[in-house]
Amino acid sequence: MTKRQSSDVLLPYPVGRPYSYLTDGRAVEKGDFVLVPMGRRETLGVVWEHDAQNDDVPEHKLKAFIESYDIPPMPDIHRRFIAWVAEYTMADIGSVLKMTLPALVENSIRKPPRKQDVYPCTDIPSLKTDLDLSNAQAEAAKEMQKAVSAQTFSAMLLDGVTGSGKTEVYFEALAEAFRQNKQVLVLLPEIGLSPQFLDRFKRRFGTEPAVWHSDVTPANKRKIWHGVLRGETKCVIGARSALFLPFPELGLIIVDEEHDQSYKQEDGVMYNARDMAVVRASLGKMPVALASATPSLETMQNVWAEKYKHLILPDRFGGAEMPDINMIDMREEKTTSQVFLSDPLRQALVETKERGEQSLLFLNRRGYAPLTLCRKCGHRFECPSCSAWLVEHRRTMALHCHHCGFNVKIPKECPECDTEDSLVACGPGVERIAEEAKAFMPDANVLVLSSDITDSPKQMDQALQDIQAGRADVIIGTQMIAKGHHFPKLTTVGVVDADIGLSGGDMRAAERTFQLLHQVSGRAGRSALKGSVYLQSYMPDHTVMKAIANGARDQFLKVEASERAEAAMPPFGKLAALIISGPKEDVVRNYCRQLARVAPNYDNLRVLGPAAAAMSLLRGQHRWRFLIKADKTVHIQKVIEEWVAAVKQPSNIRLKIDIDPQSFF
Ligand SMILES: [Zn+2]
Ligand SMILES: [Zn+2]
Structure with missing residues (x-):
């Protein structure tokens, strides 16, 4: 047979x-x-x-x-x-x-969209040649176009300060790929996929790109998916998941804001889209360009090791100057308790408004106050399902958990000691900063931008239009305002708490704080008007603050790199994490103990832990962690695979393996 x-x-x-x-x-x-x-x-x-x-x-x-x-x-x-x-x-x-x-695509394979003309972004007609590029831009564009023509793998860092015109440069590389009838993928953090960005694409190419992110309708996603698979859709601009579209003719990948943390998916398949984009380019033999004003240490190290080509745009486009940086030493400022804006910053806000210009106050904290406690007995409001304080939101008059969505109305009396009106809000969130700004600038238009207030793209678009039309004097925002937007009248930026990211033991804390402060500072004075930045800090002598004040980015990164090299941390060594969680703490602990007993133990690999995670309770799940630290030569996946296979995993336990972890909570 x-x-x-x-x-x-x-x-x-x-x-x-x-x-x-x-x-x-x-x-x-x-x-x-x-x-x-x-x-x-x-x-x-x-x-x-x-x-x-x-x-x-x-x-x-x-x-x-x-x-x-x-x-x-x-x-x-x-x-x-x-x-x-x-x-x-x-x-x-x-x-x-x-x-x-994804499920939304599965059904459409049984019944694909029929007409050819439903696929988005199928032809890119307007290939302008009369471009207004600076010398540095033109040179970088030429390098990128050469890489596209070569049709082989290469990696580049397009490195330029905010406002230096990186987008215009990589648009020229896109144009070259289109000329060769190749497909192109541009990855952006979801937050950067603004109407402003899409307008720029339209102005350059006379057509709209296919846009792929969580808010795109299923019908449009289906069209894009089939258009990509057929090679008809030429350009996709999308968030990290766009990397998994089945391109047959991909010829170029751009990863804009390559340092952005949102490229790491923390649920399900834990992958870093920036790193996987480099892999995709290498497998498919095409160039990949990472773009940033504040490149990650990993990427800079690849530049220093001459693995990545370095394309530098030194100036702001159109001759706009970099803003002045003013450090405000909060130890010297005599602010009374529950006042969060110092005198020099207040004065700058008032003067900016008098000149008819706009200010931005940055604080990466939603809500009114991050902690509520009882003045009488000291009771603190904590989420019942997470190791986290409840955050007061005045808009809803409730205490919210930012991790699981739990919320409760603000009670009249303390649940612990029953004292009435004894609750005090501690520390500021954006709502509280808005209250303070309105109090000393009563005739100013104050606009708050944070994900819980401007939570739809439509609301966000409206808010951005209001700012652009000058209908706001003071804008108060979380990190959603930190990047991508260009406001010609915005000349003053105040960072309410520049130290906020430096607490906690994350090895990238300094690097991330530098990136964020630099991005926020870059919002000031992006056109003809000169900008000023005010950083409120209790640690003005910290290396990060000094690097920001002196604009000494590369020097800062070199110091960071030498510290990481000494500790054999990434990118000089490998890291992986095991996150073990479950509803019963003793089961979690017991499983961890068993794993610890058979943990691998080599000269070039160390297992740290188990230890209760910083978020030891999250959405009702108890969480413990191991950290695996190894030399670059170790096949860390293989070691972990053999290790975890040696212990039977209880059925109600979840084990997550995080290769190259970005978050350590
Ligand atoms: Zn109390
Ligand atoms: Zn919670």
Whole structure:
């Protein structure tokens, strides 16, 4: 009896490998989208290997394909990318496939959008040549275009201060890719996908790009997905998940704001889209350009090691000057308690308004006050499900947990000692800063921008229009205001608490504070008007504050790099974390103890922990952590795989493996 033909099919479920199915005479190829039975259901999958590799199931038990679909196959390069990401992140390969085949796409494969003309961004007609670029811009653009023409892997850092015109430069690289009929992917933090940015694209290319982020409607996502798969959609500008669109003809990837933390996905498959974009470019033999005014240490180290080409834009475009930086030593300021804006900053705000210009006050804290306590007994309001204080929001008159969404009306009396009117709000959030600003500038228009207030793109758009039209004198915002926006009349920036990110033991605390303060400062004086920045700090002598005040970015990064090198921390060593969580603390602890007993122990690898996580309770789950620190030569995934396989995982325990962790809470 001849062997019946079978193929391995990968399903978009948390499975670690493909399963074999009989093709029953169908002519299927690798990458084909097929419908197969799974249990009692039918499910979509992708042909992973043409001849079945998983022959552990006897042939007579194999089930047969139900249907195959007449759409282009998943590109070979994309299947390799999925496999690579799964192996590196230690995620189930089926879960990685799921990122390419989200539920909203699955149904549309059975019934694809029909007409060719529904695909967005299919032709890019307006290829302008009369561009107004500075010499440095033109030179960088030429380098990038050369890299695109070469059609081979290369990595670049496009390095320029806020307002130096990086976007215009990489648009020229896009233009070159379009000329060669290649597809292009531009990754941006979700927050950067503003209407302003899309307008710039439209002005340059005369058409709209395909936009991919969480607010795009399912119907539009389906069109983009099929347009990309067919090679018809030429340009996608999207948040990190756009990296998993199945491009057959990708010729260039841009990762803008490459240092941004939002490139790391912390749920499900834990991957860093910036790093995986470099992998995708390398597999697909194309250039990748990372752009930033404040590159991450990892990226700078690659530049110093001459792995990445360094394209520098030294000046602000159009001759705009960098703002003055003023340090305000809060130890010297005689502010009374519960007053958060110092005299010099207040004076600057008043003078800015008198000149008819705008100010921005930055504080990365939503709500009114981060902590509420009882004056009488000292009771503090904590979330019942998380290790976190409840944050007062005046807008809702409630105390909110920013981690799980729990909220409760602000009580009249203390729940502990029953004293009436004994509760005090401690510390400022943006709502409280707005209250203070209104109190000493009663005729000013004060606008608060934070994700809980401007929570839809429409509201955000309206707020941005108000600012641009000059309908706000003082803008108070969280980090959503820190980047991407360009306000011609904004000349004064005040950072309410410049030290806020420096507490806690995160090895990137200084680097991130530098990036954030630099980004915020960059909002001031981006056109003809000169800007001024005021930083309120209790640690004005800290290396970060000095680096910001002196504009000494590279010097700061060199010092950071030498400290990390000494400690063999990334990028000079490898890190991974195990996060163990579950509803019962003793079960979590016991499992951790068992893991600790068989923890790997080598000269070039150390296991730290277990220790209760900083957020030891999150959404009702108890959390413990291990940290694995290894030399760069260690195959850390393999070590972890063998380690965790040695202990049976209790059923109500979750084990998350985080390779290259970015957050340590
Ligand atoms: Zn009390
Ligand atoms: Zn909570």
